[in-house]
Amino acid sequence: MxxxxxxxxxxxxxxxxxxxxxxxxxxxxxxxxxxxxxxxxxxxxxxxxxxxxxxxxxxxxxxxxxxxxxxxxxxxxxxxxxxxxxxxxxxxxxxxxxxxxxxxxxxxxxxxxxxxxxxxxxxxxxxxxxxxxxxxxxxxxxxxxxxxxxxxxxxxxxxxxxxxxxxxxxxxxxxxxxxxxxxxxxxxxxxxxxxxxxxxxxxxxxxxxxxVNVAECPFLREKEDFYLIVSRLVSYKQVSLIVQAFNELQRPLVIIGTGPEMPYIRQIAQPNIQILGWQPNDVVQKYMARAKAFVYAACEDFGIALVEAQACGTPVIAYGAGGALETVKDIRNCTDTGTGIFFPEQTAAALVTAVEKFEAYQDLFNHDQIKEHAYQFxxxxxxxxxxxxxxxxxxxxxxxxxxx
The missing domain is CATH 3.40.50 (Rossmann fold)
Incomplete structure (x- = not known):
């Protein structure tokens, strides 16, 4: 202190x-x-x-x-x-x-x-x-x-x-x-x-x-080829929407979390999606640091996980509503300081478009800048x-x- x-x-x-x-x-x-x-x-x-x-x-x-x-x-x-x-x-x-x-x-x-x-x-x-x-x-x-x-x-x-x-x-x-x-x-x-x-x-x-314990979040500049979602598997978190989008995209997705929607998510997930269930915090942080992007489709009041991902230098693909609008900077509006990209509707189609846009802008993200942005929280x-x-x-x- x-x-x-x-x-x-x-x-x-x-x-x-x-x-x-x-x-x-x-x-x-x-x-x-x-x-x-x-x-x-x-x-x-x-x-x-x-x-x-x-x-x-x-x-x-x-x-x-x-x-x-x-x-x-x-x-x-x-x-x-x-x-x-x-x-x-x-x-x-x-x-x-x-x-x-x-x-x-x-x-x-x-x-x-x-x-x-x-x-x-x-x-x-x-x-x-x-x-x-x-x-x-x-x-x-x-x-x-x-x-x-x-x-x-x-x-x-x-x-x-x-x-x-x-x-x-x-x-x-x-x-x-x-x-x-x-x-x-x-x-x-x-x-x-x-x-x-x-x-x-x-x-x-x-x-x-x-x-947010941003200082404890591990930072990596080199990212791996997978997307990540860490969330409770309940209806309003919209994890099933993310699964539907990545079924269509056929991009690798890792899901960490558990909840009542787990059986349904396992049922609809295709082989490109890996479901790890609950994981201890150190495992979660390692995945956050390595992920290409952190994906979130819920309308949160704040969204601590979004900040934690950014503290790891990992950009965010988020539904553009709620607290995310205060913690994430869309790279399309902030070319030099962007930390993620928003999608406008809670639909699989909107998320598919956002992921494709993210990949088009991927080389513009500054991972050090993303980490620095998280420190205001x-x-x-x-x-x-x-x-x-x-x-x-x-x-x-x-x-x-x-x-x-």
Whole structure:
């Protein structure tokens, strides 16, 4: 951590908005802590804990008992869902109970509540004297943007059970909007997410990109003759679309990841496509560094994998929507500094055209420039911006409380 961050961290610990001689007490609230939860939101939680001395809370926790996890033996507050059957595999199955569960966390002893939310974490109950800062990865996807995907791809989306599910999602959206007013300040992980926060909650959000460990990504200038996708194999990630395109292109494609769409993807993939399933991080990084290009067809709120690929000096072929528009520079518009190429529609035909365009522009990519571009999303940048924003929020809370 740099000198600035050390000083800022110490100031955050010592500055109290009401009693300047008493250190602040922080709580950090996240949705769930399980071995299967390893995405960008978990990276944000880890980095916040590295910077701020906070007590940790979640709906469920199965990581503090995991010897391989950095949270091993840490005391973590949980809810009644902790003891529910099959909770370890995901509490989403108890969706109607999530708002009730998060509201049972008693956080009255804390001065500052930090939440890391993509579902219900922002809905914790707070008092007027507390400051609540929410890092929002996304408004609840299955209640908003992905409602119809969720219904169409779920067993509970049809018949009378489907109507009951729609009724539950209707009330979940109402709770989601109401609970957004419990937050004093929102942080969004991208401009795309900030626009979604405004659309769903009518709340402004400060954009601070999530931390990406770009320094740990291996860099290679010489690439091999294969394309790569690293993703969970779920419907909205559109991996089957990528497979269809590469079936037509007959270019070598490597797929890393697992999920419910694995059987279907194995069924339709032709011999030019290699499916490796889940792989440890060191294997993933080696493939990212060696790949000719990283291919991504989902509309992501941010898309950490896109940045990691670029940190390896690997150009990106991505669907031109969402967070990708903020992390990738299309070489057709930025000849000297381009880091990838976009395709305009989530169709196999559009991706086929994009791959062919990529190969036409392939010799123009500067792999060193691609790596340099990724460093604006580094962990150190997140540290400085997040801690600075928290400090400013504390100052604002102090000023407003003194006026009362």
């Amino acid at each position: 740099g000198h600035f961050s050390v000083n800022l961290k110490n100031r955050l610990r010592s500055f109290h908005p009401f009693k300047l001689t008493v250190p602040l007490k922080y709580a950090l609230v996240h949705e769930w802590l399980t071995p299967k939860a390893t995405g960008g939101s978990e990276l944000v939680v880890r980095e916040i804990l590295n910077q701020i001395d906070a007590d940790l809370y979640a709906l469920i926790d199965f990581e503090s008992s995991n010897p391989d996890n950095y949270l091993y033996k840490r005391q973590i507050g949980t809810t009644f869902l902790q003891n529910f059957p099959l909770a370890r595999n995901g509490v989403q199955k108890y969706l109607p109970l999530l708002p009730l569960a998060i509201e049972q966390l008693d956080l009255r002893q804390y001065d500052v509540i930090l939440s890391s939310s993509h579902a219900v974490a922002k809905g914790v109950l707070t008092t007027p004297n507390q400051l609540h800062i929410c890092y929002c990865h996304s408004p609840m996807r299955y209640a908003w943007d992905l409602t119809f995907d969720y219904l169409n791809n779920s067993k509970v989306g049809n018949g009378w059970l489907g109507w009951f599910t729609r009724y539950l999602l209707h009330h979940l959206r109402q709770w989601d909007v109401i609970s957004s007013h419990r937050v004093d300040y929102f942080i969004a992980n991208s401009q795309h997410t900030a626009r979604r926060i405004w659309r769903c909650y009518r709340r402004e959000a400060q954009v601070i990109y999530p931390p 580094s962990t150190s940048v997140f540290q400085q911006k997040y801690l600075s924003f928290v400090e400013q929020c504390v100052v604002n809370k102090t000023i407003s409380s003194q006026k009362v």
